[in-house]
Amino acid sequence: MSELYYPGLENVIASETRISFLDVDNEEIVLRGYDLIELAHKVTYLDIVFLLLNGNLPNEEQYKGLEQDLKREAGLPKETIQLLRLLPKNTHLMDVLRTGISALAGEETEIDDRSWAANYRKSIRLLAKVPQIVADSFRAVNNQDPIEPRQDLSYSANFMYMITGQVPTETEAKIFDQSLIVYSEHEMPNSTFTARVIASTQADIIGALTGAVASLKGTLHGGANEAVMHMLLEAGAVDKMEPLILGKLSRKERIMGFGHRVYMKKPDPRALLMKEALQPLATAKGQEHLYQMCLIGEEVMYREKGLHPNLDYYAAPVYYLLGIPIDLFTPVFLAARTIGVCAHVIEQHENNRLFRPRVLYSGPRNLHP
Ligand SMILES: CC(=O)SCCNC(=O)CCNC(=O)[C@H](O)C(C)(C)COP(=O)(O)OP(=O)(O)OC[C@H]1O[C@@H](n2cnc3c(N)ncnc32)[C@H](O)[C@@H]1OP(=O)(O)O
Numbered sequence: 343m344s345e346l347y348y349p350g351l352e353n354v355i356a357s358e359t360r361i362s363f364l365d366v367d368n369e370e371i372v373l374r375g376y377d378l379i380e381l382a383h384k385v386t387y388l389d390i391v392f393l394l395l396n397g398n399l400p401n402e403e404q405y406k407g408l409e410q411d412l413k414r415e416a417g418l419p420k421e422t423i424q425l426l427r428l429l430p431k432n433t434h435l436m437d438v439l440r441t442g443i444s445a446l447a448g449e450e451t452e453i454d455d456r457s458w459a460a461n462y463r464k465s466i467r468l469l470a471k472v473p474q475i476v477a478d479s480f481r482a483v484n485n486q487d488p489i490e491p492r493q494d495l496s497y498s499a500n501f502m503y504m505i506t507g508q509v510p511t512e513t514e515a516k517i518f519d520q521s522l523i524v525y526s527e528h529e530m531p532n533s534t535f536t537a538r539v540i541a542s543t544q545a546d547i548i549g550a551l552t553g554a555v556a557s558l559k560g561t562l563h564g565g566a567n568e569a570v571m572h573m574l575l576e577a578g579a580v581d582k583m584e585p586l587i588l589g590k591l592s593r594k595e596r597i598m599g600f601g602h603r604v605y606m607k608k609p610d611p612r613a614l615l616m617k618e619a620l621q622p623l624a625t626a627k628g629q630e631h632l633y634q635m636c637l638i639g640e641e642v643m644y645r646e647k648g649l650h651p652n653l654d655y656y657a658a659p660v661y662y663l664l665g666i667p668i669d670l671f672t673p674v675f676l677a678a679r680t681i682g683v684c685a686h687v688i689e690q691h692e693n694n695r696l697f698r699p700r701v702l703y704s705g706p707r708n709l710h711p
C-alpha cells in the first residue's frame with residue numbers, strides 16, 4: 343500500500359471532471375470551458391444552470407424551456423411546509439434547510455433512478471424548490487406564513503421576493519443574480535466532495551445534496567459569509583475595523599472571509615466581482631462606510647498575513663444591503679450551489695467509482711481485553 347498521506351487531501355486530485363477547474367496561475371475559474379467572471383458579466387444564473395447541466399449555453403428557446411420547467415416545478419409539498427414549522431424555533435437555518443431538502447425525498451417519484459435523464463429532472467425540481475425552502479426556513483422559525491413564488495418574476499427576482507416580501511429593483515435583482523452565478527460552482531470544495539462521496543455509493547441526488555448542506559454550514563466553508571457580516575457589524579465604524587482585526591489576530595483567531603485552500607496567496611476572482619458590486623450599492627443605500635470598512639479589512643489582512651479576501655468577504659455586505667437576513671446568507675449560498683452539486687452528482691453517477699480511502703494508523707496494537 344502506498345504511504346502517501348496529505349492531511350486535508352491538500353492538492354490531491356480526487357476526481358476527473360468536465361465541469362470546472364480553478365486555474366490559479368491564470369487567475370481563472372473555468373466553467374465548462376468558459377471564464378466564470380466573464381459569464382457573470384454577460385449571462386444570467388439560468389444560463390449557468392443550463393450550462394452546468396448540459397455542457398453548453400442555451401439558445402433562446404432552450405432558455406425559455408428551462409424557465410418554464412422551473413416555474414412548473416415551483417411550490418413545496420404541504421408536508422414540507424408543515425415539517426419546517428414543527429422544528430424548534432431556535433434551529434439554525436442551515437439545519438432547517440437540510441431537513442427541508444431531505445424531506446423532498448419522500449415526494450420524489452424517481453428517487454432511486456440514477457439515469458442521466460432522471461437525475462436531470464430531479465435537479466430541475468431541486469432548483470425549483472430549494473430557494474423556496476431557503477426563504478421559508480426563515481419564515482418558519484419566525485412564525486410567519488410562507489410566501490408563494492411569483493410566476494411573473496425572473497428566477498433571481500422571485501428568490502429575493504420570497505425572502506424579503508418585496509419585489510427587488512432591476513439593479514438589485516441583477517446584483518443578486520451575479521452573486522448566484524459566482525456561488526454556483528467551484529470545482530471540488532468540501533461540500534461538493536461530500537456530495538460526490540455520498541453519490542459514489544449509488545445513493546440518490548437528494549441525499550448527496552443533504553450532505554452538502556451539512557458540510558457548507560461550517561464556518562471554514564459557507565458559514566463564513568454570515569461570520570463576516572457579524573464581524574463588520576461588531577466593528578460598526580470605519581475606525582474600529584483595524585483594531586478589531588488586529589485584536590483577533592493577536593488572539594490567534596481566524597478572520598472570516600480571508601484565505602482559501604486553493605487560492606492560498608492569490609486573489610479569489612469572485613471576491614473582486616462582488617467588491618465591484620458593493621461600492622455603488624453601498625453608495626446607493628447610504629452605507630458607504632460598509633465599503634470603506636471592507637477596504638480597511640482587506641488592507642490590514644494583506645499587510646499582516648499576506649492573505650486576500652475570498653468570495654464570502656464581499657458577498658456578505660452585498661447580501662446585507664440587499665436586505666437579506668444574515669441567517670440566510672449561507673442558505674442562499676447553498677441554493678446557488680445546488681446546481682454545481684447536482685452537476686457533480688450526475689457526473690459521479692455517470693462514471694462511478696466508490697470513494698474508499700485508507701488511513702495512516704497511529705493508534706496502539708496488540709492490546710488484549
Ligand atoms: C466560499 C468559501 O467557502 S471560501 C472559505 C471561507 N472560509 C473562511 O473565510 C474562513 C477563514 N479562512 C480559513 O480558515 C482558511 O483560510 C481556510 C480554511 C479557508 C483554508 O485554510 P487551509 O488551506 O486549511 O490553510 P491553513 O488553515 O493551513 O492556514 C495556513 C496559514 O494561514 C493562516 N490563515 C489562513 N486563513 C486565515 C484567516 N482567515 N485568518 C487568519 N489566519 C489565517 C493560518 O493561521 C495558517 O498560518 P500559520 O501557517 O502561521 O499557522
Ligand SMILES: O=C([O-])CC(=O)C(=O)O
Pocket residue numbers: 525527528530531532563602603604652653
Ligand atoms: O473552493 C472552496 O474550497 C470553497 C469555495 O470557495 C467555494 O465553495 O466556493
